[in-house]
Amino acid sequence: MSDIRSFEGSGTAGAGDYLALLKPRVMSLVVFTAMVGLLVAPEGVHPVVALASILFIALGGGASGALNMWWDADIDAVMSRTQNRPIPAGRVTAGEALWFGLALSVISVVLLGLTANWFSSAFLAFTIFFYVVIYSMWLKRTTPQNIVIGGAAGAFPPMIGWAVATGGVSVESVLMFAIVFMWTPPHFWALALFMKADYHKAGVPMLTVTHGRRATRAHVLVYTLLLAPVAIGAAFTSIGGPIYLAVAVVANAIFIAGGWRIWRRDEVVAEADGYKVEKKVFAFSLLYLFVHFGAFLAEAALRPWGLGGW
Template sequence: MSLAHDDHLDAPTLTGPGPSLAGVEDFVALLKPRVMSLVIFTALVGLVAAPGGLHPVLGAIALLCVAVGAGASGALNMWWDADIDAVMTRTQNRPIPAGRVAPGEALGFGLLLSGVSVMLLGLATNWLAGGLLAFTIFFYVVVYTMWLKRWTPQNIVIGGLAGALPPMIGWAAATGTVGLESATLVAIIFMWTPPHFWALALIKSEDYARAGVPMLPVVAGEDETRWQILLYSLALAPLGVLPAAIGLGGWAYLTLSSVAGLAFVGFAWRVYRLREGVPARRAAGKLFAYSLFYLTALFATILIEKSFGVAALTAPFDGWM
């Protein structure tokens, strides 16, 4: 099944309706601060969990660069998706469709922040970290936003790599390498992304259909989406425990990740079982909310254990690359 797109959904315009009415808060909104906060947090965990550590000042600069890079991605995403945002009820009040920021302003803002964040991170830490940040911005803006989002229901699956890379950037900033440990953190976020966003897509499927975005519930149907959510959740639960086996987590992490993973599967099973009406929407909403708690709890436990020097269950692997 394919979706036909109206001409006005093909690409954004670079001209605004008139002089900019933007305030500081509108440019802050372009950065998607709620998404940015999760990016900063997971990058911090990668930074702290890495062996050897990084000088606090350089660590703060690295996190600032990751934050600015994430914000740049958000601004460029809003520039390209302004036509979609204008159609969807949950995004109609974003700065561009609401007419407070001209598209050209958002484009310039995003490009400027992208360049500054990558250059500063490379100069302050190393160019592997800077390169990973540049790749993350490119992947989110070009591969996901400009291509996958409007082309395939697997947009979230493939595009989720961009949101999964921040802990690897933090690890690379501290070590100059990419290790199995940071790759495991990336894999957890990558596997977590589809059930997290598909739960929201079940609730907002009419919005996505109206905007012509081929999200899985729109293209394959809600029943298939529920089945995919359950499959990904079953794969995520054991993957979430893996850090305890490779030197990233102690007993607290092992216990929490095991229990939290089983609970994740339980929420996903409820979404799979309830198919109609208000109970089905509530089940999807609860999974969406719990998924945020799940990822935060896992990464927070690693952060706390590493910060307080809690011994890992196994000796860490040597980094590679």
């Protein structure tokens, strides 16, 4: 990592820059999956407690984003899609981002413990640690398996939401974790296929850089195939049902078809058409998680009326 003191900032930071440090797009996924984990749990939570808990989980996710941007400022300064982030653009200093992230980490963890329970609070603290230390500081710069192992950090939120309601872990919460965990590699590798130059320039050992696009294409297909039985299998648990099953079967068929198309692509053709297929699969992968977790919500909402579940 380069000397973070080189990112001194200009003192022109506004509220929007500090919001950007929280990675709001990533946070939206954290909030949504954590909310689903909380709402589909078998034990109800008072609406005020639920709302406050989701807010503190969101703050914890934002804290992770700020600390990640602090540590990765040198990488962000090189990659075209991240050069305008607050630290490399000079609007926020690296030190400001560090203290902002640390403060939010402490606040979110302590307040979640006081609001919900200390098990979920400890789970949130571990998630922040995993994302910042295990993924950002260690895996991201050392191994092409960075996104495979590091993907666990993004998969923990539904388990945290479940823990807010139940104070523990269950098969259902582990399956929600597994869906996000198995989805993460093909999602990011589809992105890496058309962003290889950026990762190469930044020295990040993504699979496209270390093993090439052909190997990455094969990995995308394999992971979509491995993901399908996990996602579909969740239909036969207490949080699943016929609605979820129908959604999972269709969504996974589309995702596997996308992985197949990516695997069959000729590299010359892909480059010539601007990686249109890869971009479409990446775009669908964003929708993939939302439709699965939305179906979990639909099953939970209909269950009191005798319509959801089996």
